[in-house]
Amino acid sequence: MGQLKLKDLVKVFDTGENEIVAVDDLDITVDDGDFLVLVGPSGCGKSTTLRCIAGLETVTSGQILLDDREITHLKPKERDMAMVFQNYALYPHMSVRKNIGYGLKITTDLDKSEIDERVEETATLLEIEELLDKKPSELSGGQQQRVALGRAIIREPEVFLMDEPLSNLDAKLRTTMRTEIQQLQQDMDVTTIYVTHDQTEAMTMGDYIAVLNDGKLQQLGTPLECYHKPRNRFVAGFIGSPSMNFFDVKRGGNVLEHEAFTYAISGETVDAIDQASDRLTMGIRPEHIAIVDENVENAVRTEVEVVEPMGELSYVYLTIGDATYTASVSGEMRLSSGDVVDVEFPEDKIHLFDTETGEAVKNSRTTETVESASRA
Ligand code: ATP
Numbered sequence: 308m309g310q311l312k313l314k315d316l317v318k319v320f321d322t323g324e325n326e327i328v329a330v331d332d333l334d335i336t337v338d339d340g341d342f343l344v345l346v347g348p349s350g351c352g353k354s355t356t357l358r359c360i361a362g363l364e365t366v367t368s369g370q371i372l373l374d375d376r377e378i379t380h381l382k383p384k385e386r387d388m389a390m391v392f393q394n395y396a397l398y399p400h401m402s403v404r405k406n407i408g409y410g411l412k413i414t415t416d417l418d419k420s421e422i423d424e425r426v427e428e429t430a431t432l433l434e435i436e437e438l439l440d441k442k443p444s445e446l447s448g449g450q451q452q453r454v455a456l457g458r459a460i461i462r463e464p465e466v467f468l469m470d471e472p473l474s475n476l477d478a479k480l481r482t483t484m485r486t487e488i489q490q491l492q493q494d495m496d497v498t499t500i501y502v503t504h505d506q507t508e509a510m511t512m513g514d515y516i517a518v519l520n521d522g523k524l525q526q527l528g529t530p531l532e533c534y535h536k537p538r539n540r541f542v543a544g545f546i547g548s549p550s551m552n553f554f555d556v557k558r559g560g561n562v563l564e565h566e567a568f569t570y571a572i573s574g575e576t577v578d579a580i581d582q583a584s585d586r587l588t589m590g591i592r593p594e595h596i597a598i599v600d601e602n603v604e605n606a607v608r609t610e611v612e613v614v615e616p617m618g619e620l621s622y623v624y625l626t627i628g629d630a631t632y633t634a635s636v637s638g639e640m641r642l643s644s645g646d647v648v649d650v651e652f653p654e655d656k657i658h659l660f661d662t663e664t665g666e667a668v669k670n671s672r673t674t675e676t677v678e679s680a681s682r683a
Contacts, residue, residue, distance in 0.1 A: 567628025
């Protein structure tokens with residue numbers, strides 16, 4: 308079992324000159340066997356949260372519970388968790404065999420042959436058997452990261468904690484290791500908390516994502532939920548690549564008024580934003596923008612600034628008034644810088660946020676797939 312609960316978790320660093328609230332009242336539950344990705348921009352408190360869970364930082368207030376047992380003040384080795392770091396933290400003078408087995412040697416009373424057997428099993432699982440007698444300096448980055456994973460796996464912990472474990476690897480290897488870690492986590496069924504600032508890792512790896520900003524939880528949900536039903540403008544802009552486009556608009560009866568266009572809204576949308584303030588931010592994802600004939604309702608005339616062909620898709624950077632925004636269109640579409648086109652922001656795909664609070668007042672309409680993927 309390994310259900311992990313953070314209750315009102317706060318971590319303040321007192322530097323002598325000022326106080327930095329790195330983790331601000333975090334409430335998160337990760338059920339046994341679940342894979343949670345903690346994601347957010349640099350400095351949002353991801354690593355500090357993970358280090359508090361591991362016992363490497365003292366907690367200012369709040370609680371950490373593992374299967375309803377309070378572990379907030381236990382020493383790291385008393386927590387039954389294994390951590391994998393970005394910089395691998397391997398012992399340079401030890402062979403791979405010793406690096407992998409070292410944790411068992413110091414924390415268990417297993418004899419040498421039992422440890423050797425477990426090391427061999429772990430190395431086989433990670434396909435690094437032939438590296439067991441090498442030193443870390445003789446290994447590539449990807450191989451070192453596998454050894455670091457081996458060191459965590461061999462302990463058969465209740466919880467895996469991973470802090471940007473792939474960020475030192477090149478893009479191709481990162482993609483491969485991403486899949487391997489997911490597979491390993493599923494096979495082992497161990498509760499895992501994975502820290503990253505990379506929203507692609509967040510979208511692809513976790514059962515759930517916790518999006519943090521300024522130490523505060525912005526949203527906890529499945530990747531699809533955070534993508535299609537962002538709770539606020541921050542999550543909407545952080546999750547998704549290229550990012551969601553935003554336009555400042557003013558509500559005026561049945562229309563939204565932007566400085567460069569007017570957008571008619573249906574009665575359903577009028578009702579949805581009935582209680583919201585007059586200043587709204589309209590959001591639309593690049594893939595939902597369509598290039599259309601001028602006679603389509605709400606078509607907006609716009610100029611193509613740059614076209615970035617990606618193969619199957621092209622990213623098109625467009626301008627309207629002072630705003631620049633991005634559309635992603637079929638790679639077969641012929642567009643060039645300077646073209647003037649009409650685009651549509653389909654109403655069922657637009658998001659509306661209260662400009663002042665950032666809270667979502669209307670999200671895009673989604674399919675049943677997204678609804679059924681929502682966190683219970
Ligand atoms: P990154 O992605 O850059 O690693 P992060 O989201 O993991 O960022 P943290 O490292 O948790 O962020 O830092 C959160 C905040 O706490 C930052 O403002 C950071 O400067 C501050 N902080 C972290 N560790 C300490 C410390 N030991 N002393 C003082 N401030 C700290």
